[in-house]
Amino acid sequence: MNMPKIKYYLNFIILRRNFWLLAIISFLSYRWYTEFSSLAGDSAKIQIVLSGVTIFFCAAVFLFSLCTSLPPYLSLWFKKRVLETEDAEKHDVIKVRFKESNPTPGLVDADIRIYGVSKPLLGFAKTKIVFDDYLQTDEVLLDKVIRRQGKKVGIMARKGLLLPNVKDYRILSSIVQFEDFFHLFSWPYREHEDNGVFTEPPQRDGEEIPIHTSKSEDPVMKVIQHKVAKGELLDYKKYAPGDDIRRIIWKNYARNRELTVRTFDRTFPYVSHINVLVSFYDGSPGKQPIALKDHLLDIYKEKIRQVMDSIMDQGFSVRLILDQDITHHYDLDEYEMMLYQVSASGWQTEQPPEAFMRENAHRMRNGSNLLVFSSLCPMTDLEVLQNGRAADLNMCCYNVRDTFDNSQPPSVLKRLFFVDAYDPLEAARREQNARSTVKFIHSNGDEIQTAFNSKFNETVIQI
Numbered sequence: 001m002n003m004p005k006i007k008y009y010l011n012f013i014i015l016r017r018n019f020w021l022l023a024i025i026s027f028l029s030y031r032w033y034t035e036f037s038s039l040a041g042d043s044a045k046i047q048i049v050l051s052g053v054t055i056f057f058c059a060a061v062f063l064f065s066l067c068t069s070l071p072p073y074l075s076l077w078f079k080k081r082v083l084e085t086e087d088a089e090k091h092d093v094i095k096v097r098f099k100e101s102n103p104t105p106g107l108v109d110a111d112i113r114i115y116g117v118s119k120p121l122l123g124f125a126k127t128k129i130v131f132d133d134y135l136q137t138d139e140v141l142l143d144k145v146i147r148r149q150g151k152k153v154g155i156m157a158r159k160g161l162l163l164p165n166v167k168d169y170r171i172l173s174s175i176v177q178f179e180d181f182f183h184l185f186s187w188p189y190r191e192h193e194d195n196g197v198f199t200e201p202p203q204r205d206g207e208e209i210p211i212h213t214s215k216s217e218d219p220v221m222k223v224i225q226h227k228v229a230k231g232e233l234l235d236y237k238k239y240a241p242g243d244d245i246r247r248i249i250w251k252n253y254a255r256n257r258e259l260t261v262r263t264f265d266r267t268f269p270y271v272s273h274i275n276v277l278v279s280f281y282d283g284s285p286g287k288q289p290i291a292l293k294d295h296l297l298d299i300y301k302e303k304i305r306q307v308m309d310s311i312m313d314q315g316f317s318v319r320l321i322l323d324q325d326i327t328h329h330y331d332l333d334e335y336e337m338m339l340y341q342v343s344a345s346g347w348q349t350e351q352p353p354e355a356f357m358r359e360n361a362h363r364m365r366n367g368s369n370l371l372v373f374s375s376l377c378p379m380t381d382l383e384v385l386q387n388g389r390a391a392d393l394n395m396c397c398y399n400v401r402d403t404f405d406n407s408q409p410p411s412v413l414k415r416l417f418f419v420d421a422y423d424p425l426e427a428a429r430r431e432q433n434a435r436s437t438v439k440f441i442h443s444n445g446d447e448i449q450t451a452f453n454s455k456f457n458e459t460v461i462q463i
Contacts, residue, residue, distance in 0.1 A: 004134035065180035107160035401445025
C-alpha cells in the first residue's frame with residue numbers, strides 16, 4: 001500500500017492524540033488514588049484529593065467532548081442515511097465550486113459549502129477533498145455560517161487549494177470531520193463525489209515556435225480568402241549564398257548554431273486545418289511513478305500549448321489527435337476542449353510514435369500533419385518512425401535534456417545554509433529513484449540532437 005492511501009485511511013481514526021494523553025493521565029491518577037487510599041491513617045489525604053480531582057476533571061473533559069462533537073455527526077448521518085429518500089440528496093453532502101473552471105496550476109480559489117450541518121459547540125468542522133489518485137488537500141476549516149432569510153442553513157469556507165500539476169483533478173470523495181474543542185474526537189463522514197476541476201497549461205509570452213508545414217488538410221475545404229502563412233512561423237530554410245541576410249532567423253542561430261532564413265510569405269489556397277498529433281510515449285527505464293516525470297509532463301504540456309497557439313495565431317485551425325482516450329467531464333468550447341485533453345493526458349508506455357502514426361494514418365491523408373513528441377521516446381523508436389516517415393509529416397520535439405541544461409542548480413552556500421534551496425525540479429531530479437531516468441534523458445537527448453544535425457532534415461523543430 002502506498003503512502004497516499006495510508007494517509008487517506010488515517011482520516012477515519014476517530015480517537016485523536018489528545019484522547020490518548022487524557023487516557024494516560026486518567027490511568028495514572030487512578031493508580032495514584034488506589035495506592036494512597038490503601039494507606040492507613042490520614043498521611044495521604046492531599047494525594048488522594050489531588051488524584052480524585054484529576055480523575056473528575058478528565059471525566060468532565062471526556063463527557064463534554066463526547067456530548068458536543070457526536071450530536072452534529074449523528075444528525076448528519078441520520079438525515080442523509082434515513083430521512084433523505086433520493087440518492088442525489090443522500091450523496092450531495094458537500095458542494096465544491098471553483099472560482100475558475102480551468103485555472104492555472106497553483107493555489108486555486110475554492111468555495112466549499114455543506115448544507116443542513118452545524119459545527120460542534122465550541123468545536124470545529126473540517127473537510128478534506130480527496131482526488132482520484134488519493135491526493136488530498138489540507139484540512140479546510142468550515143468557519144463561516146450560511147444564512148437564508150436570517151436562518152442558519154449550513155456552514156462554508158473559502159480557501160485556496162493547492163493543485164500544483166497540469167491535470168484533471170477528479171474528486172474521489174469528500175470527508176467531513178466533526179471535532180470537539182479539546183481535540184479528543186474526530187468523527188468522519190465520507191461521501192463519494194462526481195465533480196472536479198482541471199488545470200490548464202500556462203500560457204507563456206515568449207518567442208514564437210517556428211512550425212514548418214505547407215500541406216493542405218483537404219482540397220475540398222478550399223477557402224475563398226486564401227490564408228496567409230507567414231514565413232517566420234510556418235516556413236524557413238537553411239541559409240545559402242545569395243539569400244538576403246536580413247531574413248536570417250537569429251533566434252534559431254542562437255539555439256542551434258545554424259543559419260536559417262525566412263522564406264517569402266506564401267499563400268496556400270487549401271490550408272484550413274493542421275493535424276497536430278501529440279505523443280506522450282515514455283520509453284525511459286523505470287516504469288514506477290516518480291516526481292521528476294510529473295514535473296516534466298507539466299513542462300511538456302506547456303510546450304504543446306505553445307505549439308497550438310503559434311499555429312492558431314496565424315489563422316489556422318488545429319485538429320488535435322492524442323495517443324490516448326480522454327473522458328470528457330466538462331462543457332467546453334473547441335479551444336478549451338483541446339486544452340482539457342492536453343491537461344488530462346499522461347505518460348503512456350504502450351504505444352510508440354510509429355504505432356501511433358500508423359493507427360491514425362487514415363486521418364492524415366492529404367493533410368498538414370505535425371507530430372509532437374518528447375525525448376523520453378528512445379532513439380531506436382524514432383529511427384523506425386523516420387525510416388517510414390511520410391513526405392507530408394513534420395516533426396516537433398521537446399528535448400528534456402535542454403530543460404536540465406537550463407535549470408541552474410543552487411550554489412554550495414545555498415545548499416549549506418538554506419533548507420529549501422532546490423527548486424521542485426532540481427529536488428525531484430536528485431531523488432534516488434530518478435537516477436536511471438536522468439541518465440537516460442542525457443544519453444538519449446544527445447543521440448536525438450546528433451540525429452537532428454545529420455539524419456533528420458530541417459523540418460524537425462525543437463521546442
